[in-house]
Amino acid sequence: xxxxxxxxxxxxxxxxxxxxxxxxxxxxxxxxxxxxxxxxxxxxxxxxxxxxxxxxxxxxxxxxxxxxxxxxxxxxxxxxxxxxxxxxxxxxxxxxxxxxxxxxxxxxxxxxxxxxxxxxxxxxxxxxxxxxxxxxxxxxxxxxxxxxxxxxxxxxxxxxxxxxxxxxxxxxxxxxxxxxxxxxxxxxxxxxxxxxxxxxxxxxxxxxxxxxxxxxxxxxxxxxxxxxxxxxx
Amino acid sequence: xxxxxxxxxxxxxxxxxxxxxxxxxxxxxxxxxxxxxxxxxxxxxxxxxxxxxxxxxxxxxxxxxxxxxxxxxxxxxxxxxxxxxxxxxxxxxxxxxxxxxxxxxxxxxxxxxxxxxxxxxxxxxxxxxxxxxxxxxxxxxxxxxxxxxxxxxxxxxxxxxxxxxxxxxxxxxxxxxxxxxxxxxxxxxxxxxxxxxxxxxxxxxxxxxxxxxxxxxxxxxxxxxxxxxxxxx
Numbered sequence: 001x002x003x004x005x006x007x008x009x010x011x012x013x014x015x016x017x018x019x020x021x022x023x024x025x026x027x028x029x030x031x032x033x034x035x036x037x038x039x040x041x042x043x044x045x046x047x048x049x050x051x052x053x054x055x056x057x058x059x060x061x062x063x064x065x066x067x068x069x070x071x072x073x074x075x076x077x078x079x080x081x082x083x084x085x086x087x088x089x090x091x092x093x094x095x096x097x098x099x100x101x102x103x104x105x106x107x108x109x110x111x112x113x114x115x116x117x118x119x120x121x122x123x124x125x126x127x128x129x130x131x132x133x134x135x136x137x138x139x140x141x142x143x144x145x146x147x148x149x150x151x152x153x154x155x156x157x158x159x160x161x162x163x164x165x166x167x168x169x170x171x172x173x174x175x176x177x178x179x180x181x182x183x184x185x186x187x188x189x190x191x192x193x194x195x196x197x198x199x200x201x202x203x204x205x206x207x208x209x210x211x212x213x214x215x216x217x218x219x220x221x222x223x224x225x226x227x228x229x230x231x232x233x
Numbered sequence: 234x235x236x237x238x239x240x241x242x243x244x245x246x247x248x249x250x251x252x253x254x255x256x257x258x259x260x261x262x263x264x265x266x267x268x269x270x271x272x273x274x275x276x277x278x279x280x281x282x283x284x285x286x287x288x289x290x291x292x293x294x295x296x297x298x299x300x301x302x303x304x305x306x307x308x309x310x311x312x313x314x315x316x317x318x319x320x321x322x323x324x325x326x327x328x329x330x331x332x333x334x335x336x337x338x339x340x341x342x343x344x345x346x347x348x349x350x351x352x353x354x355x356x357x358x359x360x361x362x363x364x365x366x367x368x369x370x371x372x373x374x375x376x377x378x379x380x381x382x383x384x385x386x387x388x389x390x391x392x393x394x395x396x397x398x399x400x401x402x403x404x405x406x407x408x409x410x411x412x413x414x415x416x417x418x419x420x421x422x423x424x425x426x427x428x429x430x431x432x433x434x435x436x437x438x439x440x441x442x443x444x445x446x447x448x449x450x451x452x453x454x455x456x457x458x459x460x461x462x463x464x465x466x
Binding site: 169 | 351368
């Protein structure tokens with residue numbers, strides 16, 4: 001019955017935290033900068049949801065996460081006293097969200113799933129961000145679908161409906177795969193099938209959220225290789 | 234300067250005519266049908282442009298080419314006296330446009346170009362049609378962009394603008410690749426770069442249109458491997 005799998009990507013497919021911290025570390029070493037990299041990243045990432053919610057409430061026009069992160073980055077460089085970067089270096093740092101490493105099971109799992117199912121991201125990323133990330137991380141998607149195609153963010157129903165419509169399928173033929181319970185809840189509300197894949201280290205060792213399935217999702221898998229096995233791939 | 238290549242697909246990347254004729258041939262043999270397959274295909278394909286033009290003029294709501302071809306197929310089966318097909322067989326025949334063989338140079342050429350550039354279709358196909366075609370023909374796209382993303386058809390400016398916007402690039406950073414001069418004319422009007430690749434057999438041995446470049450396109454290549462060579466890939 002399932003024909004296509006839509007994947008949340010940041011956190012579910014790629015390990016953004018370790019990747020961004022590594023880049024901040026290497027930048028700090030290269031430029032002789034001292035700043036609290038974990039706090040910097042926490043504050044950077046924290047800009048994400050409130051800005052998306054503003055777009056979803058119509059309080060802000062459509063804005064990509066790239067632009068959201070870029071605006072916040074300029075502020076954070078000031079508050080953390082980082083003044084020694086050229087504008088090219090700031091541009092490159094802003095695009096770190098296009099250079100994130102996949103979780104160890106992700107590429108192999110998606111590749112197995114692709115043999116039988118259409119596989120696509122359904123991410124709050126920008127379209128080009130998701131394209132560049134796929135090129136960087138070797139994610140073998142069949143296509144790319146993001147919030148930008150709907151011009152609003154998950155968990156708004158339109159984000160899921162746009163994906164289902166572009167895929168030309170019935171909602172129940174599309175399986176939403178995510179490490180975040182809120183995402184699956186919204187997908188189920190649209191009558192999509194749901195698969196939870198916990199990523200207990202997404203936010204680092206102290207993570208307290210999304211450690212396990214918060215509902216009776218159709219599938220609960222340990223990782224994307226396990227998901228492939230459960231779907232007979 | 235070029236960062237991404239957008240490809241017309243029907244005709245430019247895949248040989249729809251030979252592929253559809255082969256499927257009509259095999260269906261005729263299997264079902265013991267006698268009908269003029271070339272005329273059938275010519276009449277089927279001829280439905281494409283007028284219906285798209287109606288959508289573009291606002292005389293018809295957004296309709297995918299899959300639906301356009303499906304409506305026309307039902308009519309043609311009647312006028313050609315083909316009454317022995319089950320509804321499953323008609324569905325499968327309608328989806329022949331998802332099972333088209335690439336020109337011999339296409340997969341290798343796109344693969345070479347992909348090393349340096351983002352490669353995506355920019356086709357009047359449905360989104361799912363282009364996804365399924367890529368899976369069938371092994372087209373190694375980075376993403377899929379079609380008229381369905383703009384909800385209007387090439388050569389309407391919005392089709393090109395939607396692709397440029399999703400790719401987050403300037404028009405001149407995107408190279409439109411097509412075997413059809415009208416497509417490149419519209420792309421150039423949007424300030425995209427242009428590459429012509431002649432496909433003199435697209436419409437069969439008697440083809441009279443698009444045999445050569447009708448303008449001073451930025452690149453004229455003999456095929457997609459030649460295009461890769463000209464772009465230093």
